Amino acid sequence: MDKLHAMRVFARVVEVNSFTKAADTLGLPRASVTTTIQNLEAALGVRLLQRTTRKLSLTLDGAAYLEGATRILSDVEEVEASFTSARKTPRGRLRVDMPGSLGRLVIIPAIHEFHARYPDIEIMIGMSDRPIDLIQEGVDCVLRVGDLQDSSLIARRVGAFRPVTVASPAYFARHGTPKTIEDLERHIAVNYFTRTGKLMEFSFERDGVVQEVKMAGNVAVNDADAYVTCALEGLGLGQTARFMVLPHLRSGALVEVLGEWRPALMPLSALYPHNRHLSPKVRAFVDWVAELFEGCPLMQGEDIPGYDCGAEAKPKTVPVAVDSVAMDQDSACLCVM
Structure with missing residues (x-):
């Protein structure tokens, strides 16, 4: 035996x-x-x-x-x-999990670079926002947004971003454009709810002062892509990561407001169990993600109003297939593609 x-x-x-x-x-x-x-x-x-x-x-x-x-x-x-x-040859199967929008728009368009560097790693990418029991589900590493709750995991901060407050021109035509935080009392939002059913408040920061606003709304969702779609359909104001709405900001389908009151910084972290700490394949993936995010100011929290990450990016013409759906270069943050 x-x-x-x-x-x-x-x-x-x-x-x-x-x-x-x-x-x-x-x-x-x-x-x-x-x-x-x-x-x-x-x-x-x-x-x-x-x-x-x-x-x-x-x-x-x-x-x-x-x-x-x-x-x-x-x-x-x-x-x-x-x-x-x-x-220097990490190998084996690596199972990771991350929010769907982060995986679809940032990680997967660049995953060919990871495979070129580490050809002996077979990576399994799960995409969800739900809490993951890494031990129970056999997951090696997760990427998560926001403040961390589980202190039993090893955490490494790999990036950050500031959300933007946006809505569609059709929404502004019906409800007007808010100029101050106080104006939000007369507006509605697309709300996002957690797994416990709690609605997430809008968050704003100016001169070091953070202000949270509970928004009224007619629609609430718990999926990031659905959240953006609701904003595009004019169902209310939304707060989301700039990398998720870049093509819509470029096209004018969404418009940013309240630029002086920038939403609070959201950290991006890689988490993995203590027994994965020495795993070369986990270390390779986390180092690669951190390097990937370093290539874009938006993924480091340097959210300069009006900044277009694609302005200085090199053109990319090779589409990436995600669940058999092709994504072209206008679908994501070009700094990391």
Whole structure:
């Protein structure tokens, strides 16, 4: 029996508290995971897990074995990582998750550069705004916007942006253009709600003073692309990242207002579990994302009013396919393409 393999399988079963989830994240048949644990228990002569139809729990022997196995696996991973780093060839499957708009408009249009640099990494990109349990779902790294909640993860800030306040010309024709924060009392917004149903307030900052405004509205959504579409349809004012609405600002389909009251800075962070800290493939991806964002002032929080990131960008003519839909160069921030 391969003892290291058995330790890895056992540790993953405990991490995700499920034979099925462990099999999925390890890329193994469930029967293989079950057999591995049974053979390990037989070899050790003790029961490591108490199994019921509803849950798994460690026995006292299982807890002691897990402590030792975790230490051994960590040492092995550190040694392997040092040699991998020395060869500068990160490899293997990397599973990441990020907001859909960030992935579709910024990361995926440049992903060919990541593959050119790291051809031995197979990357799986999930796109969602929902909270992810990285251990349970077998995700190596997530990109998230805003203040961080989970202190159990390692976080590295890789960028930032300031949202812009926008609406369509049709909306302004019906409701007028707000000139001050006080004018917002007479306006409606497209609201964004969190997974708990809480509506996000508009945020403004001027001379170091942050002011939050609760906006009335007829429509609320929980998807960034749908949010932009609602603003384009004239359903209200919106606050969103400039990189998401650049083509619409260029075309005049959306117009920025309240430029003197710039929305508060939104940090962009990469988060990953402690047990992924030494992984060369995770480090490679996070370093690449940080480098990618450094190429655009908008992704570093340097949101200069009226700045057009595409003005000095080199023309790109190669479209990128996303879910079989081609995206051309006018669909995203050209600084990072």
